[in-house]
Amino acid sequence: MSIELILPDGTKAEHPQGVTGRQVAESIGARLAAAAVAVTIDGVAVDLDRPLPAPGGEFSVVTAETDLGRSVLRHSAAHVLAQAVLALHPGAAFAIGPPIEDGFYYDFDIGRPFTPEDLERIEAKMTEIIAADQPFVREAMSRDKALAIFADQPFKTEIIKSVDPGEVGAGDEVTVYRNNGFVDLCRGPHVTSTGRLRAVKLLRTSGAYWRGDEKNPQLQRIYGTAWEDRKALDAYLQRLEEAEKRDHRKLGPDLDLFSFPHELGSGLAVWHPKGGMLRKLLEDHSRKLHEAYGFDFVFTPHLARAELWQISGHLEWYAEGMFPPMELDADHEYRVKPMNCPFHILVYKSRARSYRDLPMRLSELGGVYRYERSGTIHGLLRARGFTQDDSHTFTTREQLPAELDLHLKFVLQWLRDFGFTEYKAELSTRDPDKAMGGTAVWEEATEYLRQTLEAAGIDYSINEGDAAFYGPKIDIHVRDAIGRSWQVSTIQLDYLLPERFELEYISAENTAVRPVMIHCAKAGSLERFLGVVVEHYAGAFPMWLAPIQVSVIPVADRHIDYGGLVAERLRAVGLRIELDKSSETVGEKIRQALTAKHPAVLVVGDNDVENSTVGVRYYGADQERRGVALDEAVSELAKVAEGPE
RNA sequence: GCCGGAGUAGCUCAGGGGUAGAGCAAUUCUCUCGUAAAGAAUAGGCCAGGGGUUCGAAUCCCCUCUCCGGCUCCA
Helix, strand or coil: CEEEEECCCCCEEEEECCCEHHHHHHHHCHHHHHHEEEEEECCEEEECCCECCCCEEEEEEEECCCHHHHHHHHHHHHHHHHHHHHHHCCCCEECCCCEECCEEEEEEECCCCCCHHHHHHHHHHHHHHHHCCCECEEEEEEHHHHHHHCCCCHHHHHHHHHCCCCCCCCCCEEEEEEECCEEEECCCCCCCEHHHCCEEEEEEEEEEEHHHCCCCCEEEEEEEEEECCHHHHHHHHHHHHHHHHHCHHHHHHHCCCEECCHHHCCCCCEECHHHHHHHHHHHHHHHHHHHHCCCEECCCCCEEEHHHHHHHCHHHHCHHHCCCCEECCCCCEEEECCCCHHHHHHHHHCCCEEHHHCCEEEEEEEEEECCCCHHHCECCCECCEEEEEEEEEEECCCCHHHHHHHHHHHHHHHHHHCCCCCEEEEEECCCCCCCCCCHHHHHHHHHHHHHHHHHHCCCEEEECCCCECCECEEEEEEECCCCCEEEEEEEEEECHHHHHCCCCEECCCCCEECCEEEEEEEEEEHHHHHHHHHHHHCCCCCHHHCCCCEEEEECCHHHHHHHHHHHHHHHHCCCCEEECCCCCCHHHHHHHHHHCCCCEEEEECHHHHHHCEEEEEECCCCCCEEEEEHHHHHHHHHHHCCCCC
16 A cells, blocks of 8 residues: 655655655755645645645645744644743643634633733743753544543533534544653644744733633633744734734824823714824825715714614614613613614615615714623724714615625725725625524625626625625735734625615505615724824825825025925925924924824925925935935825825 | 823932932033034923822822823724
8 A cells, every 4th residue: 555645746656654744755865854834635724744644635834934834833832831821830621722813812711810920931941941852743543532532621521522523633533742751732833843943932921711602601812823943933023012012002192193081981082183184184085986986875864762672673682782772751762872873774764765765875974882891802903983974775586696796895995095905805604593584685695795806806705604694795804014904894685674674665567665774884984094194104104194295494584584485385285284494403403393293294404495496305214315306306295195086 | 991100300210208309302501613522601391190098198098180101993
């Protein structure tokens, strides 16, 4: 018997049974073998020194610097973490320790939380284990044997009992990995020995519920990260620093955009003049595009009687997310709105509708309030009061495909206009346990959404069972300047609310027909979107979005008059200008303008007064251009400041 | 909401039972300068809030609020 492999270059190779991944890798190349942390057979990762399973298949080598390679390193690092914790805290219970994006974690119960000093000791212990270069040895065994080994480990016992037979190894077996007497339940693969871990660092601790369910006991989680080498680890730590520098919670107050006064309570922001300008520009653009795409504007109040939320179903499904009731008179409770949909529905319902009225696209920048749990609030990205660029389109079933195309096109244009050129979509489908209406309607709706995505040619993944109870939806995630992904836009199909509110229109055949609703938010929450925009641009906005577009800096007091003239010329073409009349040095005034991230700085001195010129410097450019004719500078800046049409 | 950590001047931070400190920012004066920090002086605080312990609390204890890192949730 032999093992037949298809090598990465497409050639076939036969090896005797018992050959290991390492040996095959060596036959391809010594350097490749040295960089390997595991191999795959038909995409399934296998330990480097484990005999390859018959009958073979498509073979590839997993090197440390790949996503899969890193996840092997991280999984092994998690294993070493558990080993260190159990060595330092005998009797600790350990639960699960998977690799995650950029790192790994492991959950423990040591009867108390970990302290920062614990973390230091644990990391030191891990360094010891890594230095000892202990080999990882894989062993497949029966569940009974594994249960005996982990008899005093309640979480491991529970995992062994719940592992799906066939998912791990062959039949009813589970696998464990041993190194130097420490044994952990694990499907693998691992690196061959602990010494292969060259760049491991523990980051933080936190509480985490067993199996992610808050009804379960809370365990203590330790987070760490691991990379193929020191350089990659340092690059990662630097990436974290870069993200910290872009943090909108830091940049917002620094650039004087917004703040969260303690007096208002958690999750409630006030916008300062510069942030107000930023937001006005965003709202202007939103209204312009809504108009261009054929939406009408409506305005609705922030409060409604509880009965409305009863009909909409919010009190039944969403009460926990709503602020508590206000009792204004004996008969009625009022609630602040967490969503705008019922109000827009009432606009639709205000008179009888004909098929000739459809599609009816109603939009509003609607302020909503949601009682987010205190621990989840995160600057503008998760607030308790925010504004949705919300729209509700009422349409016939026949119009649905065209309407969905229009909505997606709108959303993508909106995102492009703010510099988000990379996005991916998620199509969330029906959850059989939480879905209204028959499956046929859902299938039709999901198919419409799928076709819409296909036609637009954007990448999407299916999010099985993640739909709202009223219908399937498309969520758009954008990738920002440093590669992070943010969920912003959403397009949702809704068959339920038209039902609950008994919406109808009169068809050409003179019958009453129920319309379908499309809920759509392009930015999602304006606050959240602006938070993402701030982080995307690191506060250095493109000129059309910058609250102050140009700083005019006179060299000395005698140039202030000319500076004022320059400022007036710029204002006349619609630019937002700041004239710096302070008595600081030129260097200091420029430093202040650059610190405030103004897109352009104009310096004017004697030569400029004499020749009607200015010195021009853009944010991000080290070099200024002196002696630019004022007329030329004005038209150039006006052109740079043009926003998306 | 839960588990940790934290809250001292506008910002960044030091101090740690006995009269509250620095740098930057602010204000005033001097300087009038060509591309990332001129000089001097002045002012600025219920040490998050409320209770306790103590002769005495910013400091020790308890509660609340707010923020940070996670869990959970989600636009």
